[in-house]
Amino acid sequence: MFVLLTMGLNIAAADNEDGSRLWLRFDNTGTMATITGVKGTAMTELQTYWQGGPVVLKRQKGLARDGYTIRSQGGKTVIAASDDAGLLYGAYHLLRLQQTGQRCDQLDISEKPFYDLRILNHWDNPNGTVERGFAGKSIFVNPTPERMKMYARANASVGINGTVLNNVNAKPEALSTASLEHTKAIADQLRPYGIRVYLSINFASPIKVGGLPTADPLNAEVVKWWKDKADEIYRLIPDFGGFLVKANSEGEPGPQDFGRTHADGANMLAGVLKPHKGIVMWRAFVYAPQSPDRANQAYLEFMPLDGQFADNVIIQIKNGPIDFQPREPYSPLFTAMQKTQMMVEFQLTQEYLGAANHLVYLAPMWQEFFTFVSPRSLRAMAGVANIGDDTNWCGHHFAQANWYAFGRTAWNPALTPGDIALEWLQQTFTDNSAFVATLSQLMLDSREACVDYMMPLGIHHIFAGTHHYGPEPWYAPKGVRADWTPPYYHKADAVGLGFDRTTTGSANVRQYPEALCLLYNDIATCPENLICWFHHVPWDHRMKSGRTFWDELCHKYDDGVRQARHFLALWDSMQPYVDPRRFSEVQRKLRLQVRDAEWWRDACLLYFQTFSRRPVPQDVEHPVHNLDEMMQFHIPITMYENPECGYNK
Numbered sequence: 001m002f003v004l005l006t007m008g009l010n011i012a013a014a015d016n017e018d019g020s021r022l023w024l025r026f027d028n029t030g031t032m033a034t035i036t037g038v039k040g041t042a043m044t045e046l047q048t049y050w051q052g053g054p055v056v057l058k059r060q061k062g063l064a065r066d067g068y069t070i071r072s073q074g075g076k077t078v079i080a081a082s083d084d085a086g087l088l089y090g091a092y093h094l095l096r097l098q099q100t101g102q103r104c105d106q107l108d109i110s111e112k113p114f115y116d117l118r119i120l121n122h123w124d125n126p127n128g129t130v131e132r133g134f135a136g137k138s139i140f141v142n143p144t145p146e147r148m149k150m151y152a153r154a155n156a157s158v159g160i161n162g163t164v165l166n167n168v169n170a171k172p173e174a175l176s177t178a179s180l181e182h183t184k185a186i187a188d189q190l191r192p193y194g195i196r197v198y199l200s201i202n203f204a205s206p207i208k209v210g211g212l213p214t215a216d217p218l219n220a221e222v223v224k225w226w227k228d229k230a231d232e233i234y235r236l237i238p239d240f241g242g243f244l245v246k247a248n249s250e251g252e253p254g255p256q257d258f259g260r261t262h263a264d265g266a267n268m269l270a271g272v273l274k275p276h277k278g279i280v281m282w283r284a285f286v287y288a289p290q291s292p293d294r295a296n297q298a299y300l301e302f303m304p305l306d307g308q309f310a311d312n313v314i315i316q317i318k319n320g321p322i323d324f325q326p327r328e329p330y331s332p333l334f335t336a337m338q339k340t341q342m343m344v345e346f347q348l349t350q351e352y353l354g355a356a357n358h359l360v361y362l363a364p365m366w367q368e369f370f371t372f373v374s375p376r377s378l379r380a381m382a383g384v385a386n387i388g389d390d391t392n393w394c395g396h397h398f399a400q401a402n403w404y405a406f407g408r409t410a411w412n413p414a415l416t417p418g419d420i421a422l423e424w425l426q427q428t429f430t431d432n433s434a435f436v437a438t439l440s441q442l443m444l445d446s447r448e449a450c451v452d453y454m455m456p457l458g459i460h461h462i463f464a465g466t467h468h469y470g471p472e473p474w475y476a477p478k479g480v481r482a483d484w485t486p487p488y489y490h491k492a493d494a495v496g497l498g499f500d501r502t503t504t505g506s507a508n509v510r511q512y513p514e515a516l517c518l519l520y521n522d523i524a525t526c527p528e529n530l531i532c533w534f535h536h537v538p539w540d541h542r543m544k545s546g547r548t549f550w551d552e553l554c555h556k557y558d559d560g561v562r563q564a565r566h567f568l569a570l571w572d573s574m575q576p577y578v579d580p581r582r583f584s585e586v587q588r589k590l591r592l593q594v595r596d597a598e599w600w601r602d603a604c605l606l607y608f609q610t611f612s613r614r615p616v617p618q619d620v621e622h623p624v625h626n627l628d629e630m631m632q633f634h635i636p637i638t639m640y641e642n643p644e645c646g647y648n649k
Contacts, residue, residue, distance in 0.1 A: 016581035019392030022154050022400055023427040026051075026099055041192045042079070042087040045153075049095055052104055055079065057087050066161065066194070067112030070094060072105055085161065085194035089113075092157040100426040111411075117279075117314075117343070117380035118410035119162035119198065120155070121244065122387070126174070131167050132349050132468075134356035135388030135395035140165050140186060148186065151387070152193035158407025162196050163385075168246040168283065170200040172208035175229055184236040191239065198241040198281070203265060204253035205229075216258035217268035227272040234276045242278035243269055244316070249286045262301065263308040270310035281343065281382070282309075284317045284333060289481040293499070293506035294488075295321040299332055307339030314341045314379050319369045321508075322489075324352050324384075325460045326451045327365075329520075329530055332511035334373040341379045344369070348402045349386035352468050353450055356386070356395025358593045359567060359586075360450045361443035363405040363417035370413055372516075381410040397586050400428065401443065418444055435577040442570055445563065451529075453560025453597035455604075457553060458498065458533035462486040462604070470596065470635060471603040490532070492611045496539050496549065498532030509534060528552075539612045550614045557601040558620040564590075564597040603630040 017025075026049040033050040035043050037057035046055055053075065060080040063069065068081040068090030079090035093111065097104050123131040124138035139147055155163070165183060166174050173179055187197040206212040206225045216222055233240050247254025247265055255265030266282040273280060284302050287294045298321065309315065315337070320328025324347040334342060346366055353360045383406040386394050394400045405420045421440040429435060454471070455462060464472035465480070473492070476485040491499055501508035502521045509520045520526050520534045528544060531537055541549040568590040575583055602623035605616060607630075616622050623630075 015579060017579045019397050019400070019582060019585075020150075022150075022393060023099075023404055023424055024150075024153060024157060025427060026095060038084070038087055040084050040087065041156075042084070042091040045088070045095065046091050049098075051098060053077065055094070057091075059083075059087075064112035065116065066159070067110075068093070069111075070107050070109040072107045077104065077107060088156055088194055089159055096157070096423065096427065100423060101431050113159055113411045114375060114413055115378070115380050115410055117162060118160050118407065119164065119241075119281075119380065119382045120160055120348075120385045120387075120406075121164045121168065121200075121345070121382050122385045123167040123169075123349075124165065125167050126171055126179075130388055131169065132347075132351040132384070133386075133388050134349065135386060135393060135399070136390040137388060139387060139389050143186060143189070145189065147389070148189040152190050152195055154393075154403070155195055155407065156193040158404055159411035160407045161194050162198060162241050163190065164198040164200055164244045164281075164382075166200050168200045168244060169250075169252060170202040170246070172202045172205045174199055175201060175205050175209055175233075177232070180233060180236055187237045187240070196239050196241040197237065198244055199233075200244045200246065201269075202253065203245065203247045203255065204257075214258065215253065217255050217260055217265045218258075223268060223272070226269060230272045230276060230278070234278075240276070240278060242273050242280055242312075244281045244283070245269065246283045246285065249283070261305060261308075263305045266313045267308075267310045270312045274310070274312050278312070280310075280313045281316045281380075282313055283345070284315050284331075285323075285345075287483065289483060291483065293501065293508055294483045295501065295508050296506060296511065299336060299511045302333060302340075303336055305340075306337045309340050311341075314343045316343050316345050316382055318345045318347075319366070322460060326353055326447070326454055327458070327529060328460065329512075329533060330369055330372045332508075334377065335513055336511060343378055343380035343382055344373070345382045345384065346406065347384040348399075348406055349384055350399065350402075351384075352463065353447075353454075354593065354596060355469055356399055357589055357596065358450060359396065359398045359443075359446050359590060361398070361405070361417070361421065361446045362402045363409060363420055364444060364447045366405075366409055367417050375413040381406070383410070392585075396589055397428075397582055398443070400424075429582075430577050432577050435574055438570055438574060442567055446567065449560050449563035449567070449597075451560070452556045453564060453600045456556035456560070457528060457537075457549075458530040459490055460533060461489040464634075467635070471600050473604055473607045474631060490608075491536060492608055494611055494613070496537045496541070497553075497608060497611070498536045499534070500536040501534045505536075539614060548614075550612045551617050553608070554605055554616050554620045557605055561594070561597045561601050561621065564594045568594055599630075599633070603633075606630055 028048050032047045034054040035046045038059055042057055056076050056078045058080050063082040066085050068086040070090055071078050079087060081087045081090055124140055128137040128141040130138055204215045206215045206222045210225045212221055246252050248256040266280050270280045284298045286301050287297045291297050317331050317333050321331045322328055350360055386399055401424045404424045408415055408420045421443045422436060425436050425439050462471055462473040464470050465475040473486045473490055476487050482488045489499055490497055509517045523535045526534050537549050539550045543549055543552040545552055571587055571590050602625055606623055606627040
């Protein structure tokens, strides 16, 4: 019987690794393991990579969809499931135990996914670019069988069972016959791994593809066009998952263009998909330039429609009310809507958290969300993918952890970020205890450090105007709509800093349950990590530390910089445990992260100091540049899109 104990398995490789194998770094031993029972992908994976004793794969009625059991019985390991996907997930569970050095001779495991739908959203464009992508071009435009197989294996290994292939800012040609043939080819490659494909659609497709004069969802010709298109899709892809829709947001067309509601548009699409068992994921990311508080609008548009959506419509809501900020309160729609199916949209790609340059482990952010929103109130989880055609898939070796953590969290939201980090590190690098203990703590600390050096104490959306990478709290050119500029959010003046969302301000607090409304509305009880989100905080407001708000702000920024430097020092000390190539590549990114943290601190404190008129405390490292220099400092947009580019002025 196969027994594997944690005794330094996978100590630093002598050979360089490029990250292309992700966390699936088990080798083909060349001798096929004894696997009997149900044939399929699960058997192939185990025959290729399992290093232990005989395994039996069997189907068993009564187990949940995608669920499985793994039991040691009579000198064999028996994996049972009601379907092929469950057998595959069970096989990967067994391989994960092997990789992480666990005992495999006394198993009694029963697993089932918390969510039936565990879906990646790719923001890939027909020309191969990826919106908010920092890891190269799309893997879907010219897919190779090897790349698709590895992508499918990686997703299946963490339980991801769906992928939206194209950008939510969808091009109408995504529904052309030629494009659908391409989608079919990808679906055929992903299907053996239990992955269904979905498409983002442009609501005006009946006009732009079908040649109709309107896309009114209540128009009979429009409905017929969508029905015919759905029939065409399902003839090509019988297990097609459905549509993701961004409508009447940031200029995208939608039902409101024709005097209809979100429910009218979503339900029309749901009707044509329902005979095929397809779903509609309708995004709640909406805001208008005239809104006095962008954080209020999704609630105002969707709450009146609560209970009006079809049963195969799921409202897909970003975790926060603005836009994937390093820290936001949860979107109040999650606790307000009681009659509508909802799913949370997290962002794996670090659009606002240092792109693929910064090491920021996002599982703690998602855990924070679930302390306010019950996982049971949601139907599904979606994650905006951080995957491209870079050799290491995600641009930063540690960005792979967010892909991994999303899948594991969607499978079981009760898994802790620490447990997931340990799994990922052991499989991706080494199970050496010194390495794993040090790096898992670094990962757990990384998100809070990023918040501190970017936008502490509830500050939000103070990024540069042409990208979401660096700070420009001063950015407010004429002709740009207010809610696309940082002053709209920080509202710094001689009195203080922050957006007043209290009952005497924008009244955003009223969208939350009464207990939270009362908590957030009072500056004395509002959590300090959100204080500038809900309050215009006076510079001399006394914080819990005893410092003034200004002094606390300075210390928070400086704490973030010190943490970034600490991360670099910790990584440097881990050189004995990591192969030279990956060690060097991560080290280079961490050095850049330190520079960026200093840039954020200096730019923000120098700018806000023009309003506070207060000195930087003596025990805080003072900026080395002046504000004029910082305001002249720019990076080319190519750096934001390609993390390997350097700084320019």
